[in-house]
Amino acid sequence: MSKFLEWVDRRFPLTKTWNEHLAEYYAPKNFNFWYYFGSLAMLVLVIQIVTGIFLTMHYNPDAETAFASVEYIMRDVPWGWLIRYLHAIGGSAFFVVVYLHMFRGLLYGSHREPRELVWLLGCVIFVVLMAESFMGYLLPWGNMSFWGAQVIISLFGAIPFVGEGLAEWVRGDFVVSDATLKRFFAFHVAAVPLILAGLVYLHIVALHRVGSNNPDGIEIKKNKDADGVPKDGIPFHPYYSVKDLVGVVVFLIIYLAIVFFLPEFFGLFLEKDNFLPADPLQTPADIVPLWYFTPYYSILRATTESLMWFVRGLIVLSVVVAFVRTSKPTAKGIAALVGAGFFIGAFIFTPKFWGVVLMGFSIVALFLLPWLDQSPVRSIRYRGWMYKTALAVFVFSFVILGYMGMHNPDHVSLFIFKNVVWAQICTITYALFFILMPLYSVWDRTKPEPERVNFK
Amino acid sequence: MKKLILILILAAVSPSSLAAEATEPLDPVYTNLGNKASLQRGAKLFVNYCLSCHSAAYMRYNRMGRDLGISQGNIDEHMMFAADKPGALMTVSMPEVKAKQWFGTAPPDLSLITRVRKPEWVYSYLRRFYFDAESPHGWNNSLFENVAMPHVLYELQGVQRLTGHDEHGYPRFEMQAPGTMTPEEYDEAMQDLTNFLVYLGEPAKLERYKIGTIVMLFLAGLLVLSYFLKKEYWRDIHYS
Structure with missing residues (x-):
């Protein structure tokens, strides 16, 4: 085994990467509750990508059949209902986790010098995530999907001079239509996830360059022992990997309880009007985003x-x-x-x-x-x-x-x-x-x- | 303090948000997907009375048979009036253009009706048809005023007239000509039908709770293990 590792290490910095980012990445030992949400956001990203891949195998990005294909997934595809619920509720879970992750920054000053780039990259991830979820929400082609997209895209129209043209360009039509659905599908499943994955990579690289903040907001790197290891630091692996495992299980309990027992979550995660197919002639009583x-x-x-x-x-x-x-x-x-x-x-x-x-x-x-x-x-x-x-x-x-x-x-x-x-x-x-x-x-x-x- | 604020907010919001829906209150209905007999009776009512005009175009006959324990023979003989293949979708043969001519609007697909509207709404709707001489087809519904649908189930329920509303807003009816069912039997039948429509909205609901329970038990075990694993590893971290 060690011979094989040597062989790899001569060709690829495997051990070096492992050490730098896990086994010898020293994180402050006083992380509390608020520090679970970074790794949980990564977990949700993986869940969304994996479930998303399986959904694309059965989903039709076509205005005539999109709604029916979602119901086909819910009824006829083996375990399709589970994959679909995991993905739909995963979207909401993503925002729960990311909002808490961002709030942690406000609590402990994680945006402060020298972590400005970590914060900025995080903000970009947040904006890209909003685009991703907005476009994904159109895909089931329910009535709220349709009207939500209609309202939000028409906001571009408020921009002076170029607005109307811009809105038309985004839609690819005068109203939200099959053209809009197809481009949103392309962005949602290919373009944006790629960008998202790249940004997450940069976010973590930037973080590991400066080191993690902690609930006391002090630099642990100021206090090092003879070996140059921060006195208040512990290796991320195994300490935080096993600690985060507990967080992951608690998260899964809450997330899967909603998936299995309350998937609509009182109309907050799956909206009532989205069980009606998109109908350009019938506006929902209240158009509300998720x-x-x-x-x-x-x-x-x-x-x-x-x-x-x-x-x-x-x-x-x-x-x-x-x-x-x-x-x-x-x-x-x-x-x-x-x-x-x-x-x-x-x-x-x-x-x-x-x-x-x-x-x-x-x-x-x-x-x-x-x-x-x-x-x-x-x-x-x-x-x-x-x-x-x-x-x-x-x-x-x-x-x-x-x-x-x-x-x-x-x-x-x-x-x-x-x-x-x-x-x-x-x-x-x-x-x-x-x-x-x-x-x-x-x-x-x-x-x-x-x-x-x-x-x- | 936080709790107090929350309670104050909720107390202040709830009455006014309820007042927004100034429609009739709904009748409570008990639905239970574990009750196969009820689902079967509901399915029978559905294919005999609803499916002539309303489709359930996302549902297949043989899936329904499998889920509800109805044999394919029974389905072929008593339920598949508009299709011939076992795996056919529950569509209707009435063309949409004709439907619009006859009713003024095409009857909506009912696959997801209990997810668009509550089961209570469906149950109340089915109970509140009444005779109305001024309506083009002679029927009206107190929950859904001037609805395009005539009372298809009047043979069962009988003909009733709306006499007004009680102090809580519930409609009051007077039976003019009784149907083949007593009011109790009719309510029970509508409960079965609503139960079936809940199933129709999400067939996966039959297994969702069972699988969910197993998953929760597994995760509870995993939580215990992962907690002690963490505790074991963190034994050598000193808090000072």
């Missing part, structure tokens, strides 16, 4: 004429924050110029267009986090009340936006406000979390970071 898109959808719908004054206010506020936090005249000049451009744009363009812009910004803002966050400490354990409050408000806003996005704007009201008013308030607080971060992250009274990691 749950993981509803926060952004809410922001889109919240942007009405009445919100525009607040949007202008937020633009002015962003410029003010930039002025307070930079001393360089050029930076101030750029901030003033860009701000002025946006401010004027807020008078010229329609709220519909601004809805799309704000929806875009709600995701772009994540990319800026490493530079917006100026706190001297990384982890929430050593931050003061300001960041803790801001993060709580952010999570609250995100959840409320998501909840409101699931319901018709006219139907739900919470306490005193209507759906749309709640969505507007939360859109503003969501934006303030990012816009004010350069201020409160600095003003916050932080506690001193420890020398070595803690177990809490």
Whole structure:
């Protein structure tokens, strides 16, 4: 065996790779609950790829037969129902896991220097994942698939001058049709998964270059023993491989319990209207995206004429924050110029267009986090009340936006406000979390970071 | 605190979101896919009364026979009126164009009806047809007003008239001419039919729970093993 390994090692860095990324990759020994979701996201990616391959063997990307082919998989293909449920619910599981994975970053400052690239690559993965799931959702060719795609693609139409042409180009037709279905199929099963796999590879390479953060947000590489091994580090394999195994089993219990016992998950994972075939003549009573898109959808719908004054206010506020936090005249000049451009744009363009812009910004803002966050400490354990409050408000806003996005704007009201008013308030607080971060992250009274990691 | 907030939110939301659906309340129905006899009776009703106009175009006759324990001979003789091959899909021979002429709309496929609407809805719908002289075909339905479908099962249920609604919004009917079934028998038959439609919506449901239980037991065992494996390995990590 060892002879064979030598033979391989002379031709391929097998042992070296194994050591660098597993057996001698030193991870902080104080990982807690929040650190399971990275490896779980990889697991879900594999599940989606494998189940997806089997689904393509029986699925027809054709507007006439797509819906029937899904039912064929559900009824006539041996174990087809299981593969299909695993894939459909895997989509939701992916977002659960990825949202928790991202939230971990906000808790412990994983986006901070020197992990900016890890964070940025992660953000790109998130955006690509959204594209992947959006296109995948069209494939069953149910009525909600059809109308959801119709609504979201028509958003391109809000872009001035080129919008309508762009929307038509994306659809390949004047409405969502067979042409749209076929291109979405091609992207969903070939192009995007390839990109996704490549990005995940880069994400991990970047992570292993700088090393993992931990719940204390301190660098374990600052404290090394005589052999150059971090004192608070343990080899990923076997310690975290066996620990993650426990996480995997717990995850599988929850995921498979939903697959086997509650696959529709109260209409959240499989929507009622998607059991009807796509019908361009019959609009569903409420067109709602799947749950993981509803926060952004809410922001889109919240942007009405009445919100525009607040949007202008937020633009002015962003410029003010930039002025307070930079001393360089050029930076101030750029901030003033860009701000002025946006401010004027807020008078010229329609709220519909601004809805799309704000929806875009709600995701772009994540990319800026490493530079917006100026706190001297990384982890929430050593931050003061300001960041803790801001993060709580952010999570609250995100959840409320998501909840409101699931319901018709006219139907739900919470306490005193209507759906749309709640969505507007939360859109503003969501934006303030990012816009004010350069201020409160600095003003916050932080506690001193420890020398070595803690177990809490 | 978190719990309190959650409770407050739920309490504030639930009444108003319910009010949005200002339709009649639904009758509760007990469906049980383990009850083969009920599924068989439901299947018989379905092929005799529904399948003349409504298709179940994703379902095959022989699959239904296998799942419900109906022999192929019985299916050939009593159920396959519109098809000749055992593996044929349960389609209808009524052309869609004609259906639109006769009813104003093509009768929807019923394969997935209980997944689009709740079983309770289907059960209530089947019970709430009434005689209405103003409707073109003489029938109406209190749950689905001015529905295009006439009351196909009136021979069984009888002819009833809508007299109003009670304080909870449930419709009240008065029997004008009794059918071949008593009201209790009719309710039971509709329960069987609903039960069958639940099966029709997802035949895999018959085995899904069983397999799921085995999978859960296996994972529970695996959880114990993996937990102790982790504990064993982490014995030499010191927390200080």
